[in-house]
Amino acid sequence: MMAPVASNPRYARQVVLPEVGEAGQARIGAASVLVVGAGGLGCAVLPYLCAAGVGRITIVDHDRVEESNLHRQPLYRVPDIGQLKAEVARASLMALNPQMRVDSVPQRLTPANSRKLVADADIVVDAADSFAVTYILSDECTRAGKPLVSASVIGLSGYVGVFCGPAPGYRAVFPELPQQTGTCATNGVLGTAVGVLGTLQAQLVLSLILDLKPSVAGRLISVDLRTLRFSEFSFLGAREEAGGFRFISPAEVTEEDVAVELRPVDEAPIPAVRTSVRIPPEQVEQLRESVAASTRIVLCCRTGLRAWRAANRLRAAGHENLVLLAAGE
Secondary structure: OOOOOOOOHHHHHHHOOOOOHHHHHHHHHHOEEEEEOOOHHHHHHHHHHHHHOOOEEEEEOOOEOOHHHOOOOOOOOHHHOOOEHHHHHHHHHHHHOOOOEEEEEOOOOOHHHHHHHHHOOOEEEEOOOOHHHHHHHHHHHHHHOOEEEEEEEEEOEEEEEEEEOOOOOHHHHOOOOOOOOOOHHHHOEOHHHHHHHHHHHHHHHHHHHHOOOOOOOOEEEEEEOOOOEEEEEEOOOOOOOOOOOEEOOHHHOOOOOEEEEOOOOOOOOOOOOOOOEEOOHHHHHHHHHOOOOOOOEEEEEOOOHHHHHHHHHHHHOOOOOEEEEEOOO
8 A cells, every 4th residue: 555645634744844844745645654563552653553553553563452451452442352453453454544554564573584574664663562572683683774663561661762773782781680570460561651652662663763853873762750750871882792693593503503491381381493402501511511513502492581691601611502481372
């Protein structure tokens, strides 16, 4: 479907802005945005980009709607429970603005499919709230020279930033995973907090499309909604340290690799890689005694956090050829 023309009365209230105008609206209509994640953040990002007239939106999410999503994901309704989020979100956006092209990709974002998805977009939005997805997208956006608008929120606080493209990648600001992490399920989250961070992502995307000055590239905004405090800093001068751990997909594992399943049997009866050896994270150093230094070790867990920590233990023990695999649910 053709992108909307700038003179469409639907956009009259934003075209009148000097920051937009007819030329700016044409740029919005010609833009292609990849949104990875149709959960809380995605449900705020997507309708605003669609309503603004972004010409093409691609939604990537493998998850299905659950009742516990409804307090912070207003694209969905009770009859949608059990349906694929990417497909329900697409239908909601098409009802909001049928002039748009909206594509749904009901798949998990992986290193295997990220290259083509990123290549087909002008701007990438990380709304998945997954460490593995963020690093995968940052690595691919850095390689492709595409800007990445990433956000994360737990409880009543979060952050949003514009990485890659003309700015340093995510690894330059966050070279290590945090020692302790939480999820919306374990730590809780207020729906309005997710909405604030998600709409900030949409604003940053439009700022990039319109090339507003000063540029939002290389800036990170932290938000504390309990105290209503906002802070911001530039990371344009940050440098990415060499040696960061890379995420790969199961298809990239070779016969020469040693794959290690870090999850116990009761958590993962079937390992992520069929040929995996199962070792608890706190015992991975024992691999140094049986694995040659040149052999690549693939460390597998659900989110990538245990794999990252295990990789640090192995690196401290002297093994450098390490990659990670986040198997998901």
